[in-house]
Amino acid sequence: MFEIRWETIVDSAHRLYEHAKKCAFLHGHSYRIRLRMGGKVGDDGMLVDFGLLKEKIHNLLDHKVILNRRDPLVEVLKNAGQRLVILDRNPSAENLALLCCSIVMQEFENVSWVEAEVFETPTQSGFVSMERGEVVRVEFEVFE
DSSP states (O other): OEEEEEEEEEEEEEOOTTOSSGGGSOEEEEEEEEEEEEEOOOTTSOSSOHHHHIIIIIHHHTTOEEEETTOTHHHHHHHTTOOEEEESSOOOHHHHHHHHHHHHHHHOTTEEEEEEEEEEETTEEEEEEEEGGGOOOOOEEEEO
């Protein structure tokens, strides 16, 4: 079993739909995303190509507005030409970590397990671990 670790920073905006406190307002973060995963190395000698992680995760989230699909701001911001990622759930740090794990498990069959930690601030993060038999799919749409 091999293991890799990958980290990136993405600048994104979000809000938590129907949240009772300040996170209900549209705001931004420089999210730090840390992934750790293990599995079998392919014929190319890699578990996962780091460039593919950048393509599938960094490029998906960087400089986008991330919203829950039930949020009425979705239509307003689509009509305004904003770059959006629309999730089937609220874009909390925990759910963004879940999204990252879901993407890794769907895209890379040789990965047996993955952990994701998404920091909204230097001291606050959401963490998820996922194994091949326990994949939770996060549905999302992208509007560019």
